[in-house]
Amino acid sequence: QKSGYPSFMAKEIHEQAKAISDTLLGRLENNEIVLDEMHIDPSHLRSIDKIIVVACGTAANAGEVVKYAIEHWCRIPVEVELAHEFRYRDPIVHERTLVVAISQSGETMDTLMAVRYAKEQGAKVVAICNTRGATIPRESDAAIYLHVGPEIAVASTKAYLGQIAACYLLGLFLAQVRGNLYGDEIEAIMRDLEEIPGKIQDVLDNSGQVEKLAHDMVETTSVLFLGRHVGFPTALEGALKLKEIAYIHAEGFAAGELKHGPIALVEEGQPVFIVVPSPRGRDSLHAKVVSNIQEVRARGAHTLVIAEEGDTDVEPYADVVIRYPETRTLFAPLLTIIPLQIFACELATAKGLDVDQPRNLAKSVTVE
């Protein structure tokens, strides 16, 4: 069933273009987002004044990515909290809070307990889930399914992209119901989102460079990941992938934190991945990240730069430039994570590890 791939993880990485086009299939009709399992009254959705995303691991990183989009489109504050932390801190949840529970399996015990707590407080819960009929969507008021197909490898890849895409649909749906965005605006955003599967395929078709990099770095014992804005959760997720399957010490940082501590780690030859936003994006985001590359390079880092096609500003400071196609800033995480998934998968494979069944980990964590 691995269809010629050396692991399920490799197969699932390479299925991501199709997976995301399936997540998006049939969700836009006459300039309107249609979510068939969104059984929450529109008037209730208009009364929401806060969103809390609860999830664990990779699903929590997906939550951190979509926070930017949902706040931008809906102007509702979004908090993202690890489900196991949320449960134990007496969180402020009430009828006007919308809780979004992200879980590939739909069975993660801590996320389920967070859902139960939220419901007891009178909040409505939307489950973002890949497994039909799982406990979390059953106990939630509404569900958005990923439709990415079963994920067999323990390390989540296509479900991560599916979770992000499904939450974008939720964000657009809320913006539509609440009157933050109009039909033509939603249509324009969806058109760009629908171009993402083709761009994912472009990234996958050009993965040879990252595969070679992973083989060259098989002896590496520590890798750092930097990003800003939506690039920050991408850095966290890239580091998580490398830890869990390649057993390499890896840390993701917000690039702005560098001078508050992490830069002390950088010494001659330290590999650092830097996720660079589009140079066409707003504010000085891009320039800030380019200067972060310079900072780590000046201290001897081996800079592995993930940058948009045509971004020449990074070239003087990059030891390696990995390209991704142009897209909206908010959608870039669906592309920029892919080289990092491939890097972890290839490196673990090159080390002879069991990529699909990493030590000490289970696919579904049904204990607390």
Ligand code: F6R
């Ligand atoms: C990492 C990974 C885990 C899961 C986490 C939540 O690759 O797979 O971090 O994301 O255990 O699992 P679900 O989404 O099933 O609740």
